[in-house]
Amino acid sequence: MSERVLSTSYEPREVEEKWAAAWAAGGYFHAKVTPGKPAYCITIPPPNVTGELHLGHALQHAIHDAIIRYHRMLGKETLCVPGTDHAGIATQMKVEQQLATEGLTKHDLGREKFLERMWDWKEHYGGTILGQLRRFGASYDWDRERFTLDAGYTKAVRHSFAHLYNKGLIYRGTRIINWCPGCETAISDLEVEHEERASHLWHLRYPLAEGEGSLVVATTRPETMLGDTAVAVNPNDPRYTELVGKFIRLPLMGRLIPIVADDFVDPAFGTGAVKVTPAHDPNDAEIGRRHNLDAPIVIGKNGAMTELAGDFAGLDRDEARVAVLRALDVLGLLVKIDDHTHSVGSCARCSSIIEPLLSEQWFVNMQPLAAHVLKAIREGLVEYQPERFARTSEEWLENIRDWCISRQLWWGHRIPVYTCVSCNHEFSNAEEPTACPKCGAGELTQDENVLDTWFSSALWPFAVLGWPEKTPELEYFYPTDLMITGRDILNLWVGRMIFSSMEYLPEKPVQGIPFRRVYVHPTVQNYEGKRMSKSLGTGVDPLELMDKYGTDATRYGLCGMATATQDVRLQEAHEPGWSKDDPATGRTFPTFVQGRNFANKIWNASRFALMNLKPETVAEARPASLADRWILSRYQFAAAAVTEALENYRLDQATGALYDFFWNELCDWYLEMAKPALRADDAAADAARSTLAYVLEHTLRLLHPFMPFITEEIWQQLPHAAGAQESLMITAWPVDAPELRNVAAETQVAFLMEAIIAVRKLRADQGVTPGQKVDISIHAANADAHKILEENAAVLLTMARGEQLLFTPAADNAGEHIFWQETPVTLAISREITPEEKAKELEKIARDLAKLTSDIEKTTARLNTPSFVERAPAEVVTKNRADIAEWEHRREALLARQGALG
């Protein structure tokens, strides 16, 4: 036996490194197109290439890998495709920051050189997160790793863009879009984060062009007044009917702007008069269009006021607000300032406040595309788990708006739209064009913008399988089986993948849908219920957890957090002196401590088994004793529970069932019950060895998807059946073995356990030290009960630390009562007790009596209610009667004991 086997605690590091290398060398993660064999395929949500593993990823991948390993063990050709997303804005920002440290901007380099820098960066730092996932034990097909900007992917993007463009579903338009002055690009509606913020509602007085009259408008953005081209009022508002059609002399700017009537205006809000800035507000843009208003852009792309802002040109928009208000105040035109809370949009990437800006961009006409998805979801072609998340997608699709897909960046897929220099013909093509298809001229210009990162991510499940080529992989693995994701990208990504696939691959099974199911996992929060975020300092580094507790423990703990109902807070315990300034020191995570302890338990139970097995021991279900039959039956139950939980994506239930079975049944009871037999070293001992080997070997299979490293390490040292695989990870998932279920054995052992617990309780109550052995007196009126206890005397004596069993004709009043099929069985130990112990016991008896009496009274009352007896099911009534009978027995015994003591 090696020294490691003898180590009394599990040391993860070495084991993890060993098996990570062995698995990789064995090529077990690689899936091959194998016609005729059932396939199972998942593509991971590609993390940003800038990313580092955080706890949210860790949870997601603990789930991914558990599901993937489970299906591989089910004998399917199982593929999980890993990869990264080029993440346009985030990645470009990283490199721009790097340049800034050299005192350079991207413009100093120019587009081409800048992109070289980008690729350099990607080669250098882009592999971080996938490397971390490998250490995590993720059994993904690393030979098929993809990047959303690799050559094949680029082809897919061009193909899809040209398809939509030529179908007329992509168009160019000048509209109000969300402009991020920080990133200096347009972003989509979904990338804007709305937040209620306390601000003000400023009331500004606008004088009429003629006469003394004026009108007051209310606004949350006074700086935009420089771009006002009208004031709008509700046509039915009597306060303003006479003013409609008249003109205002716009303060600070001096130009004349009309007062128009528009239904959009709510007379009840503010003053009922709205300043209209068509270039900087979507509603105003609508009003402007209805009334043919000019749309001067007064805030530029860098967030500063433009030349059209007159005296305020050059000021930042925040400075401009202050300056405009001051100027208006000087003129006596600032009427009042109310406190006002309203929603402010900020950039999901850089948190800059979004500027609605009139700008020419590319859009996807979403309605026809969304209609297909909506139908597919409603028909259940894509199932959501939990089901309620289907609604999230449906609501988004029902109210879908066009998608702004152009970005003013350099890092990304450049929009494949070309214009002929000679004839001005604009076109898009799936292949890189060399000449104008209309006039044949060779000189073409390409659109300067790149595509929204999500436009390319939307192709992920089929692009990674080789689309638009008709690859064997696409044929064999598509559609994929499952998409595991957080709910934050349900619309941003999941919805878009579905419409893309349905549009581009309609010839594929089930109308082209990319996956049959979407499993939405919970979000991990920190101990305060805050979102985990590195910038907020609330993040927990999974590497810290893996170092501290081991990877298996981390994965086990995470799977336990995969509940169905709610988000989960990660527990964190702090030692005295812990501080937020240095959160990583002096803290522990109970969730993962449990995982570590469990791994240690598995390790030690296996050590015990290995010490007791013989070289010739065969792992087979060949029970000789009651305990053998019982544990095989319980194992069978656990296997079914784990399998069912996995099928339902309830990994918390799966890990919970495994913990209960392994610790509370296998270790606490079976191993202890088997010890006397093993010591005897006879035929029964051999049967126990086989049973133990069988149960342990099979339980390791069940544990493997959650704790791959430790299970492989132990499994390799156990005896296997003939023809076994060389690795646990490709060993078959246990099949249902109904013949191992044994209700009689379960009932009998449950009774035996009650007897043991009763004696232990007596010992504890009477202060018998564990070293002291006692005689156990048993009164069992029932012959079967007597037989069970007698036949299992060795187990009873060992586990209850007894000297001998004495079967007595009468019940001892000082004893504990258990029941065998409603017949009371009394167990007692004899020992002189001290006056203090006597007082304590009397107290306890009084408490128990009170509870029993109350239960009996309540239940009797219920049984005396005619409506209950008439309407409740017969078995409920019977059970109530049986309960009372049992309680009465206990009560009598307690009263007797009370009498004997008192």
Added chain:
RNA sequence: GGGCGGAUAGCUCAGUUGGUAGAGCGUCUGGUUUACACCCAGAUGGUCGGGGGUUCGAGUCCCUCUUCGCCCACCA
């Protein structure tokens, strides 16, 4: 402004079709039982957020209120 989810033991969470509540951690008591002190045995601890309703019976179904969180939303 709409929609969704949560509120159960000190903490983090389970609780299947309604039949008087469970786990882990924590706390308390006792332990050198030769697999494991990352352990073993025993114990303590809950008017299931408030109120109302349906029912013989509600943590579970319905209504309502309070509160926390998330998603969606172009009212200045």
